[in-house]
Amino acid sequence: MLEHIKTLYHQGRQFIPDVTVAKAPGIFRGRPVINNAKVNESDLVNICPLNAISANPVRLDLGKCSFCGECAKQFPEKINFTTDYKIAANERESLIIKEGDDAQVTINPIKVRKEIHHLFRRSLKLRQVSAGGDNSCEWELNAANNVQFDMSRFGIEFVASPRHADGIVITGPITKNMAEPLQICYDATPDPKIIVLVGTDAISGGIFADSPAIDRSFLDKYYIDLYIPGNPAHPLTIINGLLDLTRKMK
Amino acid sequence: MKYTTVINNQCIPISQIPENSYDAFFELNVGFITDSSERHCVNYFGYPVSGNIKLICCIANDQSHDIHISSCLVKPTDILTSMSSKIFCFEKFEREIHENFGILFKGHPWLKPVRYGHDRADTLQTIANYPFYAIQSEELHEVGVGPIHAGVIEPGHFRFICNGEQILHLEIQLGYQHRGIESLFLRKKKLSERVQIAESIAGDNVVGHTLAFAAVWESLCGFRAPEELDFSRTIALELERIAIHTGDLSAACTDVAYQLGSAVFGRLRTPIINFLQEWCGNRLAKGLIRPGCNQYPFTSFLAFRLKEVLDAFEPDFDEVRRELFKMPSALSRFERTGTVTLADTLSIGSVGIAARASGLSRDIRSSHPHALFKGLKHAPIIKHHGDVYSRLQIRKQEVPQSINYLRELMHRIPECNNDKEPLGSPEPDSFAISLVEGWRGEICHCAVTDTQGELVMYKVKDPSFHNWMALAMAVRNNEISDFPICNKSFNLSYCGHDL
Ligand code: SF4
Numbered sequence: 233m234l235e236h237i238k239t240l241y242h243q244g245r246q247f248i249p250d251v252t253v254a255k256a257p258g259i260f261r262g263r264p265v266i267n268n269a270k271v272n273e274s275d276l277v278n279i280c281p282l283n284a285i286s287a288n289p290v291r292l293d294l295g296k297c298s299f300c301g302e303c304a305k306q307f308p309e310k311i312n313f314t315t316d317y318k319i320a321a322n323e324r325e326s327l328i329i330k331e332g333d334d335a336q337v338t339i340n341p342i343k344v345r346k347e348i349h350h351l352f353r354r355s356l357k358l359r360q361v362s363a364g365g366d367n368s369c370e371w372e373l374n375a376a377n378n379v380q381f382d383m384s385r386f387g388i389e390f391v392a393s394p395r396h397a398d399g400i401v402i403t404g405p406i407t408k409n410m411a412e413p414l415q416i417c418y419d420a421t422p423d424p425k426i427i428v429l430v431g432t433d434a435i436s437g438g439i440f441a442d443s444p445a446i447d448r449s450f451l452d453k454y455y456i457d458l459y460i461p462g463n464p465a466h467p468l469t470i471i472n473g474l475l476d477l478t479r480k481m482k
Numbered sequence: 483m484k485y486t487t488v489i490n491n492q493c494i495p496i497s498q499i500p501e502n503s504y505d506a507f508f509e510l511n512v513g514f515i516t517d518s519s520e521r522h523c524v525n526y527f528g529y530p531v532s533g534n535i536k537l538i539c540c541i542a543n544d545q546s547h548d549i550h551i552s553s554c555l556v557k558p559t560d561i562l563t564s565m566s567s568k569i570f571c572f573e574k575f576e577r578e579i580h581e582n583f584g585i586l587f588k589g590h591p592w593l594k595p596v597r598y599g600h601d602r603a604d605t606l607q608t609i610a611n612y613p614f615y616a617i618q619s620e621e622l623h624e625v626g627v628g629p630i631h632a633g634v635i636e637p638g639h640f641r642f643i644c645n646g647e648q649i650l651h652l653e654i655q656l657g658y659q660h661r662g663i664e665s666l667f668l669r670k671k672k673l674s675e676r677v678q679i680a681e682s683i684a685g686d687n688v689v690g691h692t693l694a695f696a697a698v699w700e701s702l703c704g705f706r707a708p709e710e711l712d713f714s715r716t717i718a719l720e721l722e723r724i725a726i727h728t729g730d731l732s733a734a735c736t737d738v739a740y741q742l743g744s745a746v747f748g749r750l751r752t753p754i755i756n757f758l759q760e761w762c763g764n765r766l767a768k769g770l771i772r773p774g775c776n777q778y779p780f781t782s783f784l785a786f787r788l789k790e791v792l793d794a795f796e797p798d799f800d801e802v803r804r805e806l807f808k809m810p811s812a813l814s815r816f817e818r819t820g821t822v823t824l825a826d827t828l829s830i831g832s833v834g835i836a837a838r839a840s841g842l843s844r845d846i847r848s849s850h851p852h853a854l855f856k857g858l859k860h861a862p863i864i865k866h867h868g869d870v871y872s873r874l875q876i877r878k879q880e881v882p883q884s885i886n887y888l889r890e891l892m893h894r895i896p897e898c899n900n901d902k903e904p905l906g907s908p909e910p911d912s913f914a915i916s917l918v919e920g921w922r923g924e925i926c927h928c929a930v931t932d933t934q935g936e937l938v939m940y941k942v943k944d945p946s947f948h949n950w951m952a953l954a955m956a957v958r959n960n961e962i963s964d965f966p967i968c969n970k971s972f973n974l975s976y977c978g979h980d981l
Contacts, residue, residue, distance in 0.1 A: 236742055239801055246749050258760030281674040298678055300769045305777075313763075360634040364661050366977050368685025368766050373634050378748045392632035409598055409609045409658045409980075410637060413629045439670075439678045445600035445662030463768060464685065 246379045251471050260466070261299045261313040266290050266331045269309045279306050282432075282439060294319055294327040294337070294461040295435040320460040320473025327435070327459055339458075339476040347424045348457065352398055352478045355387040358428070359397035359421060363414050364446065365404030368464035369431035373401065376467040383471050388478075394418070399426030399457070405433040405440040408447040415450060426457040428474070430465050438463070483510040485552035490850035493701040493914040496930055499538065499553045504562055507554035511539045512568045519842065520545040522831050524917060524926045526575035528583055529939040531555065535583050540915060540928065544849035549915060558583045558603070564590035571831030574947060597657035597980045601665055612655045614641050621645060625962065629658045636976035640965075647961050652954045659980035667940035673699070673773065681768050683942055684978035689715075689722040690920025691942070691978075692771040694927040697852065697916035699773040702908035702929060707774075710896040712853040714780050717788075717891060718758070718767055719853070720884040723921040725754040727877040728799070730973050734874055735806065737967040738815040746802040750795060757791045760784070774905030779898040789892060792885055803878050816871035820956035820968035823868060827952065834923015835876050836949045836972055840868035846919035855919075858887055868956075873971040910935040922946065922975065944978030 248254045256262065273287035280303055284296035292303075292311065304311045319337045321327050322344060326337055362370050376383045377390070391397050394417045406414065418425075429451075432438040440446055460473045484500030502510065514521050525540040534555050541550045556562065565572040567589035576587045578596045584603035587593060595602070598609045616624070622645055629637035637658040643651040666679050680695035681688050693715050700707055707715075729751045735743030755765040762770035762778045770778055806812055822832070827840040837844040845862035847855040863879045865872035908931050918925045923945030930939040953972045957965055 235805055239742060239746065239805060242798060242801060243746060243749070256759070257756050259763045260759055261763045279674075281672060281678050298768070299764070300674075300678065301763055302674060361630055362634075362636045362659075364659050364977070365636065366682045366685035367636055367975065368688070368768070370634050370636065371686060371766070375752075378752070379745045380749055380752055390634050404659075405661060407658065407660055408600065409660055410629070412610065413637065413658065417630055433682075439675065439682055440661050440666070442669075443600075443662040443666055445660050445665075463764075464766065466765070 247382050248380055251381060251468060252475070254468060256315045256317050256466065256468060260315045260317065261301055262466075263294075263316040263319050263337055264292055264304070264311055264313045264329055265334050266292060266311050266329060267309075268332045271307050271310045276303060276307055276310065279303055289331040291331065292329045293436070294329060295324060295459060296432065296438070297461070298432050298438060298463040317466050317468045318472045319462070319469055320458060320476065322458050322477060324456070324459060327461060339473070339480055341480050344477060344480075345424070345457065348426060348478060349481065351424065352426070356474065356478055357389055357391045357396055357398050358401050359394045359399070359417065360390055360401045360403070361410075361414050361417050363402055363404040363410035363434075364407035364440070365431065365433060369403040369434070369462070372462075372464045372467050373403070373430065373470060376470045381467045381471060383474075386471070386475060388471075388474050394420040395422065397421050397425070399428060401428045401430055402434050403430050405437040405443070405446045406448050406450060408445055411447040411450060418450075418454075427454055428458040428460065429456055430460045430462075430470065432461060432463045435459050435461060483513075485510060485550045487548045487550050488915065489548050490846070490852055490915070490917045491697045491701050493704070493909060493912050496911050496913045499551050499913060502552055502554050504554050504556055504560075507537065507539070507552055508563060508565060510552055511541060512565050514541045514550060515569045515571065519828055522833070522844070523571055523575065524549065524924065525915070525928055525941060525943050526572060526579075527928070527941045528579045528585070529930065530583075535579075535585065537579065538913075538928070540926070542850060542917065544844065547850055549850070549917075551913075551915070556585060558585055561586045561588055563588050566590050570829045571948070574951070595657065597660050599657075599660055599981075600662050609657050612639070614655070615643070615651065615653055617643050617651070622650065638976045642962060642965075644962055647963065649957050649960055649962050649965070652957050654950050654954055656950070656976060656979050659977040661977070661981065663981040664940055664942060668937050677772055683981070684944060684975045685766060686726060687722070687920045687922060687925070687944075687975065687978065688766050688768055689718045689771065690918050690925050691927075691944075693719060693853075694916045694918040694925045696771055696773040697918070698914045698927045698929050699908070700905070701914045701916070702912055702931060703774070703906045704909060705774050705903065705905050708899060708903070710779065710898055711776050713891065713896050714776060714778070715771060716854040717780060717888060718770055719918070719920070720887050721754060721758060722767065724881050724884050725751050725758075726921045726973075727881050728754065730877055730970065731803070731806070731874065733970045733973070734816075734870075734967065735812070737970055738812050740806065740809070740812050743802055743806045743812070746798065750799055753791050753795060757788060760787060775902065776898065780895060782895055785892045785895055788888065792888065796882070796885060799881060807875075807878065813871070815964070815967060816874060817869060818867070819870045819964050820960060820971060821867065821869045822952050822956045826955050827868065830951045830955065831948050832952045833948050834919070834945045835873055836923065836952045838862055839865045839872035839876055841866040844924065846917045846924050850917050852916070852918060854891065858890065870967055870971040908935045908937070920945065922973070923949065942981055944975050946974040946976075946979045949974050950979060
C-alpha cells in the first residue's frame with residue numbers, strides 16, 4: 233500500500249490544466265498557412281500524394297491532407313505548418329485553407345444544431361466505430377482520455393453500447409465490409425444523435441478515397457456535425473473540437 | 483525440387499526463382515518445415531501470370547540466416563494437395579490463395595474465407611454469411627462478440643462456444659478492415675502515394691511496415707541505405723517498440739482493474755511518442771521514413787533530448803513494473819491464463835512475442851538482422867510458459883533492452899551526408915523480400931516487377947496473420963471472463979491482417 237502511495241507521489245501532476253491553451257511539443261504539423269509568394273502552382277499541386285492542394289488561388293484541404301509535410305518541405309516559401317492544433321470544424325468548407333489567409337479554423341455556432349447546445353453541453357456520451365481505421369485515430373481517441381488529456385473531466389466519454397450514446401464517432405475510410413455494421417450501430421443510437429468524423433481517412437477517404445474496397449454511401453445520407461482532421465487527429469484537436477461544438481455559443 | 487536462397491533485403495531476377503511441378507513444390511516446402519523449428523514460412527502467396535497463377539513460397543532459416551524461395555505455376559481450376567494437411571502453419575496462406583483465386587486445396591482442414599477482399603474469386607460469399615462452426619448440444623451455448631467492440635478498438639468478430647463459463651472453442655472472423663491495400667500498391671503509381679499506403683497498413687506499427695516497404699523498394703532500385711538512414715530507422719523501430727509495449731502493459735493493468743498501473747504505464751507512453759513528434763512532427767512517426775532519403779536527420783540535439791526523455795522514463799517505468807509483477811492479485815490473473823504450448827506455437831507458425839513467450843526463439847533482429855541490428859548483437863528475450871504472464875514479461879524486459887540499444891546508438895550518431903546517391907527506379911523482372919521485426923513480430927513484404935520495372939505484385943504479411951490462431955488456441959478451456967486479458971496480451975492487428 234505504502235509503495236503505491238509512493239508511486240503515486242512520484243508521478244507528480246500529470247494532467248494538462250488547460251487543454252485549450254496547451255502547447256503541442258516539437259515540430260507538430262497543425263494548421264498550415266499559405267502565403268502569397270509566387271511558385272509554380274502545378275508543381276505544387278502535383279507534389280501532394282492526396283490531391284489536397286488545388287491551384288489558382290492555392291488552397292489546401294485539411295479534410296484530404298495527411299499532414300505528411302511534403303509540400304512545406306519542397307515549397308517552404310509558400311506553405312508553412314503552424315503548431316495550431318485547433319483545426320476541427322462543423323462545416324466541410326471551413327477545412328479548406330486559402331492562400332493569404334491566416335485565420336483560425338473555427339466552429340460556426342450558428343450552424344450547430346439547437347439540440348446539441350441544449351442536451352450535450354455538459355454531458356456527451358459517444359460510441360466509436362472504426363470502419364477501416366488503421367488504429368492510429370483510435371489510439372489518439374483513447375489517448376484523449378488518458379490521465380494527461382483527461383477528456384472525461386468535461387463530461388465527454390466513450391461508451392460501450394450505441395444505446396447509451398448521444399452520437400457516433402467514425403474513423404477510417406468506411407470499408408465495404410463495415411458499411412452494414414456501421415449502419416446498424418447508427419440506427420441503434422437513440423435520437424437526437426450526432427456524427428463526428430475523425431481523421432483524414434474518415435473525412436475524405438484519404439489515401440483510400442478511390443479504393444474499390446470502400447463504400448462511403450453512409451455519409452451521403454446524414455448531416456455531419458463535426459470534422460476533426462489529422463492523420464491521426466491529435467488528442468488536443470479532438471478535445472477542443474468536441475468542446476467548441478458543444479459549448480461555443482453564438 | 484529446386485529453390486534459390488537469398489538473404490533479407492536482397493533483390494533477385496524473378497527468373498532466378500526455380501519453377502517446380504506442384505508435387506515437387508509440395509515436397510520441398512513441407513520438407514523444409516518438418517521437424518525443423520529453425521525454419522518457418524514467412525510468406526506464401528500467388529499472383530496471376532497470363533491466365534495462370536504463380537505460387538511463391540518463402541521459407542526463412544533462422545540458423546543459416548537466409549531465406550529459401552521456390553515457385554510453381556498452377557491453374558485457377560486446379561485441385562492441389564493441401565500442405566496444411568501435413569504442416570498446419572500453411573493453413574491461412576492456402577485459405578488466402580483459395581479466396582483470391584479459387585484454387586482448391588484437397589485435405590485442407592477448413593477452406594474458409596480469410597478477409598472477404600474486394601477482389602476475391604467468389605463474390606457471392608459475403609462477410610455477413612461467414613460459415614461458423616457450431617456444436618449441437620443442450621449444454622453448450624454460443625457467444626458472439628463484435629464486429630464492433632465495447633472499447634475504442636478495431637472491428638472483428640469472435641464467436642465462442644462455451645460450456646458454462648468455460649470456452650471450448652473460439653473462432654475469429656476478420657475482414658471488416660479490408661481497404662484493398664495490396665491492390666492499391668499496384669494502382670497508385672507515385673512513390674509518395676505508395677509510401678503513405680505503407681504507413682496506413684497498421685497505424686500502431688507505422689515504423690515497422692514503412693521500414694519494410696522502404697527496404698523492399700530500395701533493394702528493387704539497387705539502392706544501399708547509407709548508415710545515417712539505417713541509424714534513424716533503427717532508433718525509430720525501437721522507440722515504437724518501447725511506446726507500444728508500455729501502452730500494452732497499461733492495457734493489461736486496466737483489464738485486471740489495477741488502476742494505478744494503468745494510469746502510470748499509460749502516461750509513460752506519452753513522452754516517448756511526443757519525442758517522435760519532436761523528431762518528425764507526428765506522434766506515430768508518420769512521415770518519418772521515406773525510401774532513399776532521410777527526411778528528418780537525427781541531430782545531436784535530438785540525441786540530447788532523447789537522453790533526457792529516457793532518463794526521466796526509466797525510473798518511473800522500473801518502479802511501476804516492479805510493483806505490478808509482485809502484486810498477487812495481478813499475478814493470479816496473469817499466470818497460467820491463456821497458455822499456448824510450444825508444440826502448438828510451432829505448428830501454428832507463430833512469430834514475435836507470441837512465439838518467444840512459448841519458448842520459441844523467433845526474432846528477425848537476431849536471425850535476419852536489418853538496419854543496424856547486426857552490430858547490436860541482439861539476444862532475443864525468451865519465456866517458456868506461453869501464458870499471459872510470459873507475454874507481459876517479454877514486454878517488461880524488452881523495454882529496458884530497447885532503451886539500452888538506444889543509449890548505445892547515441893554514442894555514434896553518423897554524420898549527415900549531403901551529396902546523396904539518387905534512388906533510381908526499380909529493376910525490371912525482379913523479386914525482392916524484406917523482413918522487419920516490428921514490436922508485434924515479423925513483418926514480411928515481397929514485391930515483383932514486370933519488364934518495365936512496374937510493380938505487378940505486392941504482398942504484405944503482418945505478424946498477426948500467423949498469430950490470430952494462437953489467440954484462438956490460448957483461450958481454450960479458459961473462463962470467458964479472461965478473454966480480454968488474453969486478447970490484450972497478444973494485442974494483434976485487425977487492419978494489418980485485413981489489409
Ligand atoms: S502535407 Fe498535406 S497538402 Fe502537403 S503534401 Fe502532404 S498531404 Fe499534401
